[in-house]
Amino acid sequence: MGRVANPALAAAVAEAGGLGMLALSRHSPDAATRDIDDVQARTQRPVGVTLLVEFLTPALLERVAERVRIVELFWGWPDAALVPDGNVVGWQVGSVDEAKAAVDAGASYVIAQGVEAGGHVRGTTPLQDLVPAVRSAVDVPVVAAGGIGTRADVSRAFALGADAVRVGTRFVAASESAAHPVYVELLTAATAADTVLTETFSTGWPDAPHRVLASSVAAANSSRAEPVATILQPDGSQTPFPRFGTAPPTVDMNGDVAAMALYAGTSVDAVQGRLPAAAIIAELTEGLEDTA
Numbered sequence: 001m002g003r004v005a006n007p008a009l010a011a012a013v014a015e016a017g018g019l020g021m022l023a024l025s026r027h028s029p030d031a032a033t034r035d036i037d038d039v040q041a042r043t044q045r046p047v048g049v050t051l052l053v054e055f056l057t058p059a060l061l062e063r064v065a066e067r068v069r070i071v072e073l074f075w076g077w078p079d080a081a082l083v084p085d086g087n088v089v090g091w092q093v094g095s096v097d098e099a100k101a102a103v104d105a106g107a108s109y110v111i112a113q114g115v116e117a118g119g120h121v122r123g124t125t126p127l128q129d130l131v132p133a134v135r136s137a138v139d140v141p142v143v144a145a146g147g148i149g150t151r152a153d154v155s156r157a158f159a160l161g162a163d164a165v166r167v168g169t170r171f172v173a174a175s176e177s178a179a180h181p182v183y184v185e186l187l188t189a190a191t192a193a194d195t196v197l198t199e200t201f202s203t204g205w206p207d208a209p210h211r212v213l214a215s216s217v218a219a220a221n222s223s224r225a226e227p228v229a230t231i232l233q234p235d236g237s238q239t240p241f242p243r244f245g246t247a248p249p250t251v252d253m254n255g256d257v258a259a260m261a262l263y264a265g266t267s268v269d270a271v272q273g274r275l276p277a278a279a280i281i282a283e284l285t286e287g288l289e290d291t292a
Helices: 007-015 029-042 058-067 096-105 127-137 151-159 181-189 214-222 266-270 277-285
Strands: 020-023 047-052 070-074 088-093 109-113 142-145 164-166 195-198 210-213 229-232 238-241 253-255
Touching: 007 020, 007 029, 007 047, 007 277, 020 029, 029 047, 029 058, 047 058, 058 070, 088 096, 096 109, 096 127, 109 127, 127 142, 127 151, 151 164, 151 277, 195 214, 210 214, 238 253
Parallel strands: 020 047, 047 070, 070 088, 088 109, 109 142, 142 164
Antiparallel strands: 195 210, 229 238, 229 253
């Protein structure tokens, strides 16, 4: 969820009983430290950090591993050299072979990402097929990810053999997220049929399929704005953001929001507007203890 998954959202998810995640892949070590300090000031509950292997530096990995116990890696073939000692390490995968490689590399758990997921999509297999196959292939906890937006989706994932679920698109619309309000409005109006796998938003990250709202692809292709937006920096300055850039629109961006990467999974049907993270978690988990 990139810049959308800010400290406020991660802390709110943690306080509500979930595992909040910070996405710090393109941060400098010092910037990552600031976000980690921020989230740890908001909650004493566990919060994890997701890092993209594509952009990972040894300095960033070392800094994060020192300050956070739970570290997740994504978008790179599993490598034991990237699994820090003493941490609980998850690896998000798109295939059985990748899941096996993650366990061999030392991962404590794997996230099986179905093709239904929003954002960058690693594999091509539907969740209903991937989770049972991964579950049969590895002996570590398996987290199901992709297209999970309702309590019924959560129940189905557990029935497939998942030990936990990862939810993304629903939390883009959480009150605490940094998503731009226009982004949330467009998610609220969309359905699963309005999403598409594409490589349109690839500036700085080529050959990386991602699921977005189809309207954002059309808007980006027809836009004449370059840059498509500007980003307000903490010092008050504005930096340009390119058309076809990979970041989703956040509250600190101004520009043609509809022409930016509007990441959305097929669970977008369940987005009905802004809700607190705690309310989303309560909705997703209501009655689950009765069926466990």
